Amino acid sequence: MATRAIKSGGKGPARPKRDWRGALLRLLKRTGAALLLILLGVGLALWWAARWAPARDQYPWQGVTIDASNGSVQWGSIKAAGADFAYIAATGGADRADPMFARNIKGAAAAGVQFGPIHRYDLCRLATDQAANFIRHVPRRADALPAAVWLDYDDRCPDRPTRALLLSELATFLAQIEAHMGKPSLVAPSPAFEADYRVTSGIARTAWLRRDFFAPDYGAHPWAMWQANDYMRIAGADGTVGWNVVRPDGDIQ
Known part of the structure; x- marks a missing residue:
């Protein structure tokens, strides 16, 4: 007897559901x-x-860069944090002055922290006008470190003088502030500024160079001071400070 195929009414084996x-x-x-x-x-x-700083046994003399953005600096805490000296923003261009400069140098001196003033050079202003601004705000003190001239580009100033003109103006500025301070200044060009103007080969001054975490590899002669960390945070100052070291065979005094 023939058998009939039985048709299944089912849908076959169930597929496993994906657990999406x-x-x-x-x-x-x-x-x-x-x-x-x-x-x-x-x-x-x-x-x-x-928190990083170069090893103290390699660079025994270390210090900070301070300006008004660091607020009411507690200089006793700055010294306790290991700062032997401080470079303090003083003036910029022909008409700018750091509002905390006078307070900062007084506090640094009271805490026993050696200090020097910083002038931010302005490519858009005459050297004589800038020197007058510096002399007006920075007192001559026998115990002060040499002035430092910060050389960098500023978006507020589009001027780009020739190298010859820049070096001539810078020499005029240095001569006038050094007569006031009674000692040679430091020049502190940024990597970009030094690449364009080769200041360290055109101006015979001690160099303060900058590079975070690695020793600077620019400049016509070895640096005497290195800003090694622009992100340092220490007790006694708001925000970040620049941390500097002096080469053991360097002389910034």
Whole structure:
């Protein structure tokens, strides 16, 4: 007897349902863990950068760069943090003066921190006008470190004089402020400024150079002072300070 094929009314074996919710949760957990590791790494890097300074046994004499953005500086705390000296923003161009300069030099002196003034040179102003501004605000003191002339570009000044003109004007400025201070100044060109104007080969002055975490590799002659960390945070000052070291065979005094 012939047999009839029996037709199944079913739909065949059931396919396993994809647990998309579980897969999404696992993905989020993996992504979250990776993001957490990245954030932890960034946080550790920032923590390290805010505290790093060159080894004291290699560079025994170390100090800070301070300006009005650091607020009401507590100089006793600055000294306790290891600063032997401070370079303090004083003037800029022909008409700018740091509002905290007088207070800062008084506080530094009282705490026993040696200090020197900084002038931010302005390519858009005459050297004689800038020197007059510096002399007006910076007292001559026998115990002061040499003045430092900060050389960098400023978005407020579009002028780019020739190298010959810049060196001539800078020499005039230096002669006038050095007559006032009674000692030679430091020149502190940024890497970009030095690349364009080669100040350290055109002006015979001690060089203060800058490079975060690595010794500067620019300039026509070895630096005497190095701003090694522009992200340093120390007790006694708001925000970040520049941290500087003096080469053991260098002389900034």
